[in-house]
Amino acid sequence: xxxxxxxxxxxxxxxxxxxxxxxxRSDHGDPGLARNEAVRAASGTFVTFLDGDDLWSGNxxxxxxEFLRGCRRTTVGHSECSIFxxxxxxxxLHADSEAxxxxxxxxxxxxxxxxxxxxxxxxxxxxxxxxxxxAAGYGHEDWLWSCVTLDAGVSHRPVPGTxxxxxxxxxxxxxxxxxxxxxxxxxxxxxxxxxxPRGDPALAADADxxxxxxxxxxxx
Amino acid sequence: xxxxxxxxxxxxxxLRRIRNRVKARFGYRLSREQxxxxxxxxxxxxxxxxxxxxxxGLLDPPSFEEEYWFFSPSRYxxxxxxxxxxxxxxxxxxxxxxxxxxxxxxxxxxxxxxxxYLARHPSVRQSGQWAFAHFVxxxxxxTDGLRAPRKTPIxxxxxxxxxxxxxEFYLARERDYEASRDRVLNIIGRDEFKTIVEEFQxxxxxxxxxxxxxxxxxxxxxxxxxxxxxxxxxxxxxSYDTIVCVPWIRMGxxxxxxxxxxxxxxxLRPDERLLFLQIDSPIVEWPDIVPSGVDVADLSDIFMSIGxxxxxxxxxxIFRGLAPRRILNVNSRLCWSVFDRFGERLARETGxxxxxxxxxxxxxxxxxxYPSTYFPSTAPFLAGAxxxxxxxxxxxxxxxxxxxxxxxxxxxxxxxxxxAPRAITVAEEAAGRLGARRRPRVLWAGRLDRQKRFDxxxxxxxxxxxxxFECWGAPVLDAPASTANRPANxxxxxxxxxxxxxxxxxxxxxxxTSAWDGMPTILVELANMGxxxxxxxxxGVCELIAHDTGxxxxxxxxxxxxxxxxxxxxxxxxxxxxxxxxxxxxTREYCTHKYDKDLAALLAMEESA
Numbered sequence: 001x002x003x004x005x006x007x008x009x010x011x012x013x014x015x016x017x018x019x020x021x022x023x024x025r026s027d028h029g030d031p032g033l034a035r036n037e038a039v040r041a042a043s044g045t046f047v048t049f050l051d052g053d054d055l056w057s058g059n060x061x062x063x064x065x066e067f068l069r070g071c072r073r074t075t076v077g078h079s080e081c082s083i084f085x086x087x088x089x090x091x092x093l094h095a096d097s098e099a100x101x102x103x104x105x106x107x108x109x110x111x112x113x114x115x116x117x118x119x120x121x122x123x124x125x126x127x128x129x130x131x132x133x134x135a136a137g138y139g140h141e142d143w144l145w146s147c148v149t150l151d152a153g154v155s156h157r158p159v160p161g162t163x164x165x166x167x168x169x170x171x172x173x174x175x176x177x178x179x180x181x182x183x184x185x186x187x188x189x190x191x192x193x194x195x196x197p198r199g200d201p202a203l204a205a206d207a208d209x210x211x212x213x214x215x216x217x218x219x220x
Numbered sequence: 221x222x223x224x225x226x227x228x229x230x231x232x233x234x235l236r237r238i239r240n241r242v243k244a245r246f247g248y249r250l251s252r253e254q255x256x257x258x259x260x261x262x263x264x265x266x267x268x269x270x271x272x273x274x275x276x277g278l279l280d281p282p283s284f285e286e287e288y289w290f291f292s293p294s295r296y297x298x299x300x301x302x303x304x305x306x307x308x309x310x311x312x313x314x315x316x317x318x319x320x321x322x323x324x325x326x327x328x329x330x331x332x333x334x335x336x337y338l339a340r341h342p343s344v345r346q347s348g349q350w351a352f353a354h355f356v357x358x359x360x361x362x363t364d365g366l367r368a369p370r371k372t373p374i375x376x377x378x379x380x381x382x383x384x385x386x387x388e389f390y391l392a393r394e395r396d397y398e399a400s401r402d403r404v405l406n407i408i409g410r411d412e413f414k415t416i417v418e419e420f421q422x423x424x425x426x427x428x429x430x431x432x433x434x435x436x437x438x439x440x441x442x443x444x445x446x447x448x449x450x451x452x453x454x455x456x457x458x459s460y461d462t463i464v465c466v467p468w469i470r471m472g473x474x475x476x477x478x479x480x481x482x483x484x485x486x487x488l489r490p491d492e493r494l495l496f497l498q499i500d501s502p503i504v505e506w507p508d509i510v511p512s513g514v515d516v517a518d519l520s521d522i523f524m525s526i527g528x529x530x531x532x533x534x535x536x537x538i539f540r541g542l543a544p545r546r547i548l549n550v551n552s553r554l555c556w557s558v559f560d561r562f563g564e565r566l567a568r569e570t571g572x573x574x575x576x577x578x579x580x581x582x583x584x585x586x587x588x589x590y591p592s593t594y595f596p597s598t599a600p601f602l603a604g605a606x607x608x609x610x611x612x613x614x615x616x617x618x619x620x621x622x623x624x625x626x627x628x629x630x631x632x633x634x635x636x637x638x639x640a641p642r643a644i645t646v647a648e649e650a651a652g653r654l655g656a657r658r659r660p661r662v663l664w665a666g667r668l669d670r671q672k673r674f675d676x677x678x679x680x681x682x683x684x685x686x687x688x689f690e691c692w693g694a695p696v697l698d699a700p701a702s703t704a705n706r707p708a709n710x711x712x713x714x715x716x717x718x719x720x721x722x723x724x725x726x727x728x729x730x731x732x733t734s735a736w737d738g739m740p741t742i743l744v745e746l747a748n749m750g751x752x753x754x755x756x757x758x759x760g761v762c763e764l765i766a767h768d769t770g771x772x773x774x775x776x777x778x779x780x781x782x783x784x785x786x787x788x789x790x791x792x793x794x795x796x797x798x799x800x801x802x803x804x805x806x807t808r809e810y811c812t813h814k815y816d817k818d819l820a821a822l823l824a825m826e827e828s829a
Contacts, residue, residue, distance in 0.1 A: 055420050055423055055424065055427075057416040057419070057420075058416070058419060059416075080407050081407050081408070083417070083420070083427065083430045083433070084433075085424075085426060085427045085428055085430065086426065089428065089430055089433040089434075090433050090434050090435070090436055091408065091430060091433050091434070091435045091436070092436050092437070093369065093400060093403055093404070093407070093435065093436070093437035095437065095438055099396075099399075100396075101392055101393075101395065101396035101399070103439060103445075105448070105449075105452075106438055106439040106442075106445055108448070108537050108540070108541060109439075109442065109444050109445060109448055109533070109534075109537055110438065110439075110442060110444075111438075112438050136565070137562075137564065137565050138565070161412060163413065163416045163417075163420075165420045165424070165427055167424075167426070181561065183536070183562060183565060186540070186568075186569050190537075190540045190541060190543075191458075191459070191540070191541060191542075191543045192452065192455075192458035192459060192541040192542060192543075193458040193459045193543065
């Protein structure tokens with residue numbers, strides 16, 4: 001568990017309730033950098049994230065693992081839907097980048113997926129989250145990560161039967177992003193001349209070279 | 221299994237009331253099955269509002285026609301006509317469909333693809349059922365009790381004017397949306413989902429009753445996706461080197477500047493791709509403003525329909541999508557607000573330039589307008605803030621004291637005259653025709669607005685009954701003034717379209733009475749022709765009309781203008797002398813060659829930046 005600029009009370013709760021977990025204290029003040037540190041500290045093949053006040057459905061780890069094992073392309077799994085509770089409760093269905101009608105152009109306007117994905121650790125090491133810089137007007141590290149990874153050929157797909165619950169609360173990073181009117185950093189996918197995904201990092205070394213990327217269908 | 225919500229108020233009694241009213245008004249008795257199918261059709265569009273939509277469709281079709289998507293009256297009329305059962309004007313199209321169209325198997329929902337549907341549902345094909353009735357009935361029943369994902373409707377204007385690509389996009393969107401409805405049933409409708417939610421509620425009671433929540437699936441819930449698609453359809457290319465942003469295409473001074481700027485860019489960078497982007501209003505009074513070879517796109521209706529911060533977000537996305545090397549704003553308000561809100565970051569991706577013209581004045585006389593609203597906040601990151609007068613440049617420098625690095629990027633480009641200079645000045649030629657006129661004649665033209673002081677012209681004419689005043693103009697911004705006190709020696713014509721319409725060779729000079737101004741393009745043209753001019757000595761005008769080039773008037777009362785006009789009329793020789801000086805100044809300083817050179821110098825700073 002990463003405790004990024006956590007207060008003493010939170011630290012005490014974690015030590016008491018999860019004594020078997022490794023607790024890493026960090027001072028990034030940034031969710032993306034905290035996730036990156038967690039990825040570096042991890043040692044398994046797969047990683048997934050759970051923000052402090054969010055919930056996974058009990059089947060998330062098993063279903064996510066089984067789902068990714070069945071994917072031939074490099075894929076990041078997402079919950080099939082996320083329940084936002086607290087202010088403005090909403091049920092959000094995650095899109096499938098391999099679905100026939102998937103439109104990557106929407107990522108120029110907003111994000112399809114949140115950061116609580118399930119993926120191979122090597123993907124997160126190759127594409128670490130960039131830090132938000134709210135003072136400079138850049139944020140939405142999860143949106144930027146969606147763009148960067150999709151551009152690199154990584155698929156984003158919902159894992160059947162899984163649900164996340166996410167609390168919307170004032171003062172969160174995403175609320176701060178909305179309040180301070182930040183935008184995502186420049187990236188190739190924002191341009192209309194974007195040629196489509198560059199190629200699956202895993203499939204690039206594939207000997208048969210016959211697989212094609214469906215997500216390029218609606219590019220540009 | 222969870223179920224979609226029932227249509228609000230759809231009880232047997234409410235349906236019976238509708239049936240009775242239809243019978244009373246049109247004489248048709250609808251069966252229960254026909255009404256049920258009609259209601260089911262509307263439930264696909266909006267579960268909660270289906271009853272109202274059905275009632276309006278059957279009893280009040282005008283508003284109905286505008287409102288929804290699953291029943292297209294115009295499509296149905298055409299289909300019925302082709303099937304030999306035309307819809308008379310006495311019967312609402314929906315009622316006609318329920319009575320005749322169902323029997324003829326006419327599909328009023330333009331996104332429904334029967335072949336596709338039957339391929340997905342082979343049992344329907346085998347049973348010989350009508351695919352559309354199956355689709356409506358089954359979809360409605362399956363979704364009974366759950367919320368469908370939110371979907372923003374496709375604006376009528378986009379559908380009406382859809383290109384082939386757009387039509388395919390809209391149809392595909394409808395199909396994809398149908399798939400998302402299936403997903404709602406497959407995810408939220410499952411008992412496992414209910415179990416998961418109960419576990420969440422056990423862990424944290426604040427999760428609450430989420431089944432009452434809106435369901436969203438990107439991009440269907442977001443109207444910006446439709447607007448962005450529509451905008452991209454109108455953009456001829458995917459990338460440009462330069463975008464010139466204008467509010468509209470009118471006959472004003474700023475519009476002329478936008479034209480001059482675009483032509484100059486096309487000359488200076490002939491190999492670069494240039495887009496002329498109309499942003500704030502669809503008005504086009506001057507279609508040939510843009511040189512051939514330059515792409516033009518009008519997105520104003522899109523931005524107007526969105527408004528506010530969402531319009532700014534969309535324009536930002538378009539700018540980032542087109543990824544130009546530079547964006548030049550010539551008076552577009554929305555472009556200014558995007559520069560103001562996002563410019564500091566956008567400037568790291570593309571060079572931002574903006575023209576600044578003179579301040580406007582409030583009725584109380586206070587300066588107002590873009591120079592004050594936007595220059596202080598945007599100047600630090602603009603690659604160039606361009607004024608059309610040195611006066612405005614110096615005023616901004618004096619007021620805001622920008623540091624040297626910003627001052628270097630605050631530059632003046634004097635707008636060139638469009639017409640070639642006359643070999644013989646207007647003053648000389650008019651002097652040669654003096655014998656043909658019995659009375660002196662003075663010309664004036666401008667908007668009949670507060671700024672241009674036409675009231676002053678009327679006062680001056682009243683004080684000079686021996687002189688004829690011929691004027692051209694119309695109110696644009698302000699209400700028309702009373703004509704009660706207009707003197708007999710003043711004639712007001714409608715605005716002129718070409719300078720050739722003006723009797724410049726049969727007059728003694730030009731009168732310009734503005735209370736404030738930058739550099740009026742009309743004065744530049746008149747100067748280029750060598751016209752004697754009496755003008756208010758205000759702001760940028762002083763850079764052109766001085767004591768050696770005309771008759772500047774610094775005291776803003778009629779008597780001072782009368783004295784200057786009398787002096788000008790009294791001496792044909794002096795008129796010729798000053799007009800020649802004026803023409804010399806205009807041909808040297810307000811010419812295309814100099815404009816190109818100065819603009820090239822500004823753009824050259826991009827390389828050194």
